[in-house]
Amino acid sequence: MIGEKLRRLIKRKGIKQVEVCRAVGLSPSRLSNYLSGSREPDLETLSKIARFLEVKLDYFAFGDSIKNTKEIGERIKKIREMRGLTKKDLSDSTGYDLTFFAALELGHGEFERETIETISQILKYGADELIGTNEQNTEALSAVMENEVVDYFPASPETQYHLDDIASGRTEALKTPFWTVVTDGRFAPKINENELVFVEKIIGFPEDRESVLFASEGTLRLMRCFEYHDSVLLAPESKAGEPISLNKSEEMKPGSRCYKIHWIAKKPD
CATH class of the missing domain: 1.10.260.40 (lambda repressor-like DNA-binding domains)
Structure with missing residues (x-):
């Protein structure tokens, strides 16, 4: 089985067998034995082959x-x-x-x-x-945190919404996460102008230490959640405005919404 995988891997990489022999220190006849399956390499040799062919050792353990x-x-x-x-x-x-x-x-x-x-x-x-x-x-x-560096594919992700759409409630009915464009510096330096934010409306209260966009009465604020036994404190991330305390035993005030921030990244040119 190792021989078949090794043969396919060498072919896929476009490498000559003699190159493998030179890099790993094998004779052509020994490599031929490995490829035919008549012999199997020891762990040390297999590790050298895996490093040269740029695959993990477990490639040879998994089935194709x-x-x-x-x-x-x-x-x-x-x-x-x-x-x-x-x-x-x-x-x-x-x-x-x-x-x-x-x-x-x-x-x-x-x-x-x-x-x-x-x-x-x-x-x-x-x-x-x-x-x-x-x-x-x-x-x-x-372990995935907000602000992770994201490489976009496609080069221009679909962005139909802006921060003001979240503030006004035009995105309230959306059931799935969506991209929104930041067109100003209101949340700088945490989120800067011309960056994209991938957000999702939260049902209920945000989790401890979660970064959120909090919409209420037509305004939008970048907040960090701190969870306590019977309450949730939303502290401003951009040093604008006062903290907001939410009682867990009560529903959020009508018109108030929290959007979890999944990713933040630069808008492609």
Whole structure:
């Protein structure tokens, strides 16, 4: 099995077998034995081969084909949506057709590890986390913080909304996260003019230490949440205005809304 994977990897990399021999210190006959499967390399040799071919050692432990599951599909879909990408964006960037991504996110079929590594590069998310357990995924997602550097694909993400749309309530009915354009410096230096913010309306109260946009009475403020036993304190991030205390036992004041900040990034030129 290792020999077949090694042969396919060498072919995919466009490397000559003699180059592998020179880099790793193998004789041509020994490499030939590895490729045919008549012998298998020891761990030290396999590690040297993996480093030269720029793959992780576990490439040789995983099967080329990975069985898809509903959990994997949902995980890929969730990360894709958090990145503000469509299935067409992934299709255009990877060369796989839309039908493949539709089946992938439903948990159908199988895929090669190379495929998931390609997708993970676009999503800026680890391949192992994409195909890992729910527990691993939850821990990885919790480590994602706002202000993470985001490389956009496509070059111009769909942005139909501005900060004033959030303040006025025009985005209140949106059920999914969305991009909004910052056209002024009201939140500088935390969020600057010409940056994009990927936000999502929060149902209920924000979580401890979460960064949010708080809309109330036609105004919009950048706040940091501090959670206490029976209340939530929203402290201004841009040093404008007074803190706001919210009682957990009461509903938020009518017309008041919180939007969680997923990502902040520079708007493409």
